[in-house]
Amino acid sequence: MEINWFTFFAQILNFFVLIFVLQRFLYKPITKAMARREKTIRDRLSSASQQKRRSRTEG
Numbered sequence: 001m002e003i004n005w006f007t008f009f010a011q012i013l014n015f016f017v018l019i020f021v022l023q024r025f026l027y028k029p030i031t032k033a034m035a036r037r038e039k040t041i042r043d044r045l046s047s048a049s050q051q052k053r054r055s056r057t058e059g
Helices: 005-058
Strands: none
16 A cells, blocks of 8 residues: 555645644634633622622621
8 A cells, every 4th residue: 555645744734724723713712711701700709709798797
């Protein structure tokens, strides 16, 4: 069985292009959205605990 070296290297190049495209347009936006959501949840939990403390001191 003979290996077609052009096809072999073209497939390797295509694989790296795919990795780059997925990294740029899929992975980074998803991780940024997850970080924003985590911050929002953290802020809401902090606010809720502060309100709970205020209600205990006032009540």
